[in-house]
Amino acid sequence: MMDSSMEYGVGDNSYTMAGKLAGISKLVDDFYINMDNFPEAKKVRSMHSSDLFESKKKLAYFLSGWLGGPKLYAEHYGSINIPAAHQHLSVGVEESNAWLLCMEKAIDQQPYEAAFKVYLLEQLSIPAARIRMACGRG
Structure with a gap:
């Protein structure tokens, strides 16, 4: 059981609450299983490669730094601007909601x-909305 006295979003507290890299990797694995299995996510899943290895690694590494842990994404791939990185995709309300459903x-x-x-779902809805706006389908 995690220490409920930790304040989320401070230092590496959220990273710790998420189970560090092992916990984040489990979350990401479950997320992509949902994306494969939920009919609502079919369009979003089609935006990914059939082999999800790299997508899983990138998302886990991104979440590690985003949650206050090691900045693995930056170490391995460089800096990222989340909205700009997704601009080439067609992401509207339906796709954003499907992504959030899989994550929820x-x-x-x-x-x-x-x-x-x-807290985590509320925080993840922010970049989801920014991506949707960047893709011009707000």
């Missing part, structure tokens, strides 16, 4: 405390 269900499967689950 993946978060639900993790052993996180309830308040952290809510």
Whole structure:
């Protein structure tokens, strides 16, 4: 059980609450399983390669730094501007909602405390909205 006295978003608290890289990798694996299995996510899944190895690694590495842990994405791939990196895709409300649904269900499967689950999904909705706006389908 994680320490519920930790304040999310401070230092590496969110990274720790997510189970560090091992926990984040499990979350990412469950997320992509959902993307493969949820009919609502078919269009979003089609935006990815059939082999998800690199996508999983990039998302786990991004989330590591984004949650206050090691900046693995930057170390391995350089800096990233999330909206700009997705501009070539057609992402509207439907696609954004499908992505968030897959993530919400993946978060639900993790052993996180309830308040952290809510916090994490709320935080992830911010870049999801920024991507949607950058793709011009706000």
